[in-house]
Amino acid sequence: MPAMKRLNSREIADQLRKKIESGEYLPGSVLPSERELIETYGISSATASKVTGLLKSTGLVESQVGRGVFVRRRTQLIRHAHDRYARHWREAGKAPFRAEVEAQGRAARVEVTDIARLVPEKWVNERLALPIGQEVVRRENTYFVDDHAVQIVNTYIPLSIAADTPLEVAVPGPGGIYAAFEQLGHRLTRMLEEVQARMPRTDEAQRLNASPGTPVLDVLHISYDQDETPMDVSHFVLRGDENVLTYELPTD
Amino acid sequence: MPAMKRLNSREIADQLRKKIESGEYLPGSVLPSERELIETYGISSATASKVTGLLKSTGLVESQVGRGVFVRRRTQLIRHAHDRYARHWREAGKAPFRAEVEAQGRAARVEVTDIARLVPEKWVNERLALPIGQEVVRRENTYFVDDHAVQIVNTYIPLSIAADTPLEVAVPGPGGIYAAFEQLGHRLTRMLEEVQARMPRTDEAQRLNASPGTPVLDVLHISYDQDETPMDVSHFVLRGDENVLTYELPTD
DNA sequence: AAGTGGTCTAGACCACTGC
DNA sequence: CAGTGGTCTAGACCACTTA
Numbered sequence: 001m002p003a004m005k006r007l008n009s010r011e012i013a014d015q016l017r018k019k020i021e022s023g024e025y026l027p028g029s030v031l032p033s034e035r036e037l038i039e040t041y042g043i044s045s046a047t048a049s050k051v052t053g054l055l056k057s058t059g060l061v062e063s064q065v066g067r068g069v070f071v072r073r074r075t076q077l078i079r080h081a082h083d084r085y086a087r088h089w090r091e092a093g094k095a096p097f098r099a100e101v102e103a104q105g106r107a108a109r110v111e112v113t114d115i116a117r118l119v120p121e122k123w124v125n126e127r128l129a130l131p132i133g134q135e136v137v138r139r140e141n142t143y144f145v146d147d148h149a150v151q152i153v154n155t156y157i158p159l160s161i162a163a164d165t166p167l168e169v170a171v172p173g174p175g176g177i178y179a180a181f182e183q184l185g186h187r188l189t190r191m192l193e194e195v196q197a198r199m200p201r202t203d204e205a206q207r208l209n210a211s212p213g214t215p216v217l218d219v220l221h222i223s224y225d226q227d228e229t230p231m232d233v234s235h236f237v238l239r240g241d242e243n244v245l246t247y248e249l250p251t252d
Numbered sequence: 253m254p255a256m257k258r259l260n261s262r263e264i265a266d267q268l269r270k271k272i273e274s275g276e277y278l279p280g281s282v283l284p285s286e287r288e289l290i291e292t293y294g295i296s297s298a299t300a301s302k303v304t305g306l307l308k309s310t311g312l313v314e315s316q317v318g319r320g321v322f323v324r325r326r327t328q329l330i331r332h333a334h335d336r337y338a339r340h341w342r343e344a345g346k347a348p349f350r351a352e353v354e355a356q357g358r359a360a361r362v363e364v365t366d367i368a369r370l371v372p373e374k375w376v377n378e379r380l381a382l383p384i385g386q387e388v389v390r391r392e393n394t395y396f397v398d399d400h401a402v403q404i405v406n407t408y409i410p411l412s413i414a415a416d417t418p419l420e421v422a423v424p425g426p427g428g429i430y431a432a433f434e435q436l437g438h439r440l441t442r443m444l445e446e447v448q449a450r451m452p453r454t455d456e457a458q459r460l461n462a463s464p465g466t467p468v469l470d471v472l473h474i475s476y477d478q479d480e481t482p483m484d485v486s487h488f489v490l491r492g493d494e495n496v497l498t499y500e501l502p503t504d
Numbered sequence: 505a506a507g508t509g510g511t512c513t514a515g516a517c518c519a520c521t522g523c
Numbered sequence: 524c525a526g527t528g529g530t531c532t533a534g535a536c537c538a539c540t541t542a
Contacts, residue, residue, distance in 0.1 A: 008530070014454075033508065044532045046298060049510065057309075058451050065509045066540035082444070087504050191501040192334070197449035197467040197492030199310055215449040215467030215492065223503070240449030240467065247499040249443040251475070252339050260511070285527065296513045301529065317528045318521035 009047050012037070013054040020060060020071055030068040031061060059214055059241055075242050076104055078150065082248045085191055085223075090175035090182070097143060106146050112170045114140035117159065124156045127222055127233045137162040139177070142207070149208050150242050155234040161186070177232065178223070186225040194220040195245060200237070208239050215240040261299050264289070265306040272312060272323050282320040283313060311466055311493050327494050328356050330402065334500045337443055337475075342427035342434070349395060349403075358398050364422040366392035369411065376408045379474055379485045389414040391429070394459070401460050402494050407486040413438070429484065430475070438477040446472040447497060452489070460491050467492040 007015070019025055032040070034048040041048075052069050055061045063069045083089070084096040101108035115137065122132045130136070136156045143151035155177065157167055165184060166172040172180040178188060196218045200210060208216070219236035238245075259267075271277055284292070286300040293300075304321050307313045315321045335341070336348040353360035367389065374384045382388070388408045395403035407429065409419055417436060418424035424432040430440060448470045452462060460468070471488035490497075 010454075034510095035507080045510095045534080046512085047531060050530085052509080058453070063509060064540085065538070066507080068508065068540095079446075083502055085501050085503060188503040191503055193499045193501060194331075195447055195469070195497040195499070196495070197469045197490075199467060215451060217447070217449045238449075243448070245447040247445045247447070247501070249337050249445060249499070250335055251337060251440040251443055286529095287526080297515080297529095298531085299512065302511085304528080315528060316521085317519070318526080320521095320527065 007041055007043075009043075009050040009054060012041055012043070012047075012051045016051070016055060017058070017060060025071050027071050027073040029071055031055075031071065033068060076106070077244050078104075078145065078242055079244045079246060082246045085178060085188075090179040093174040095176060101145050107144075109144040109147070111142045111144065112139060113142055114138070115168060115170065120156055124233055127220070128156065128158055128230045130158055135159050137168055139167075145242075150239050152204065152207055152237045153234055155232050157232045158230070161231065181223075181225070181231050186229075186231055188223055188231065189226050190228075191221065191223040193222075193245075193247075197240060204237055208237070210239055210241075217243060217245065219245070259293055259295075261295075261302040261306060264293055264295070264299075264303045268303070268307060269310070269312060277323050279323050279325040281323055283307075283323065285320060328358070329496050330356075330397065330494055331496045331498060334498045337430060337440075342431040345426040347428060353397050359396075361396040361399070363394045363396065364391060365394055366390070367420060367422065372408055376485055379472070380408065380410055380482045382410055387411050389420055391419075397494075402491050404456065404459055404489045405486055407484050409484045410482070413483065433475075433477070433483050438481075438483055440475055440483065441478050442480075443473065443475040445474075445497075445499075449492060456489055460489070462491055462493075469495060469497065471497070 016025075016031065025031060031052075034045060034052065037043065037048040037051060038045060043051075052061065052063060055069070056063060059072065061069050061071055078097070078100055081096050081100070089096055095110075097110070098108040117135050117137055119133055120136050120138065124136065125132050125134060128136065136159055139155040139157070141153040141155070142149050143153065157177075161181075161184070162168055166180050167177060167184075173183065181188060197215050198218050200208065200214070200216045204210075204216065205214075210216070217236070217238040217240050219238065221232075221234040221236060223231045225231055268277075268283065277283060283304070286297060286304065289295065289300040289303060290297055295303075304313065304315060307321070308315060311324065313321050313323055330349070330352055333348050333352070341348055347362075349362070350360040369387050369389055371385055372388050372390065376388065377384050377386060380388065388411055391407040391409070393405040393407070394401050395405065409429075413433075413436070414420055418432050419429055419436075425435070433440060449467050450470050452460065452466070452468045456462075456468065457466075462468070469488070469490040469492050471490065473484075473486040473488060475483045477483055
């Protein structure tokens with residue numbers, strides 16, 4: 001047998017990645033255990049651990065202690081349509097998120113985990129055009145698909161708008177909070193979103209049940225009424241591997 | 253002295269993170285070297301290396317071999333305005349990317365790294381409403397800020413539209429390819445973008461000079477003319493830590 | 505009880521930086 | 524040449540899963 005060149009963790013990870021992409025290891029199947037890698041490649045356990053770490057960081061595999069390292073099944077994507085806040089959805093009373101997920105034969109659920117009056121971080125006040133330190137209503141939501149969290153949303157609404165209205169109760173009525181704004185006499189005219197990609201904080205990774213190494217989409221949503229008054233700032237944190245945001249852009 | 257509880261790499265990284273966030277280590281300053289960590293925390297070199305690895309994966313610090321581990325300066329964000337493809341920009345002849353970057357006092361540069369006719373992957377044909385296997389023109393671009401790459405773009409255009417036109421040369425004229433489409437008699441009416449977050453492939457991480465652990469924004473852009481004919485599919489890969497995409501959403 | 509991933513130690517060597 | 528991050532070895536122990 002010819003003396004094999006000693007491979008490093010990067011090269012071994014690349015080999016495995018190619019085997020996965022070529023279909024040699026199918027989605028859901030188990031990779032060679034770290035003990036096997038140690039023997040077949042003549043490496044130490046720390047290196048073997050690094051190999052699986054590299055594969056995990058690309059989202060290609062996931063590990064379960066005591067069980068093994070598994071090739072990830074292609075997760076079904078949740079598409080957030082560009083008209084997801086359009087009036088016809090509010091009037092139909094069925095949110096696009098729910099429609100999309102149920103069309104995939106999966107169960108959608110939105111849970112309002114907290115509603116409170118509080119002084120938010122100052123960027124919230126800035127976006128809401130409120131003096132720093134002024135109280136707002138915060139609505140904290142978690143979106144579930146098949147009972148696992150895929151999306152965390154914090155919505156901040158000026159107290160002057162939300163105080164003692166349906167916006168301070170868990171279910172503000174059919175059509176959600178945007179329908180409630182219109183019930184209160186605000187006509188929504190404009191919504192902006194700012195999208196970034198980043199790594200989750202440890203608490204977010206836990207809440208989203210995401211293997212560390214999965215990035216998140218960080219979306220800041222601001223809506224305005226007919227007077228250009230900001231109605232709400234909503235901060236979305238979505239699992240990057242399960243969500244697609246779609247937008248339409250002006251050409252004129 | 254009370255016997256210190258032996259800390260693991262996570263806990264040590266958390267301590268350092270807090271010191272950075274509290275300002276004890278300022279942006280640009282150097283963290284204790286791994287040798288110092290080994291001594292002060294009584295850990296091994298592998299653990300010390302893991303500590304810095306954890307901090308790097310959150311984008312908080314970056315390392316330079318032979319020099320040290322440095323607290324990242326707050327990177328200035330490049331905002332991609334929601335009207336970035338609007339006609340007035342094409343007519344002004346100065347792209348929003350360039351305007352944004354130069355307004356920050358930094359140098360913008362776009363390099364066309366390749367133009368070729370080829371048979372693309374099949375998702376390209378699908379989006380362009382072309383038969384699988386049909387040739388297209390691919391334009392490969394890299395966007396630089398202060399001479400480091402922040403954005404990779406592959407634009408695919410049906411051969412029937414681009415063949416023997418300015419779209420096959422490096423500089424299709426002022427206003428870029430979208431102005432060129434209109435010169436050729438296509439009026440752009442609609443543009444869609446699909447946004448995802450993911451980890452970069454190794455070659456992308458290299459090209460973007462991103463420390464592995466920094467996620468990217470993956471954007472698919474499709475534009476249509478007055479007949480709903482797809483004009484181009486562009487695939488953007490942006491550094492997640494340096495770019496913000498902004499969008500306006502319909503409320504009606 | 506056997507096998508798994510996860511984490512760690514105590515060293516070693518390498519390529520690189522900066523004086 | 525001393526100091527740096529990066530990678531590795533050859534073990535060890537732990538918590539967990541599966542049977």
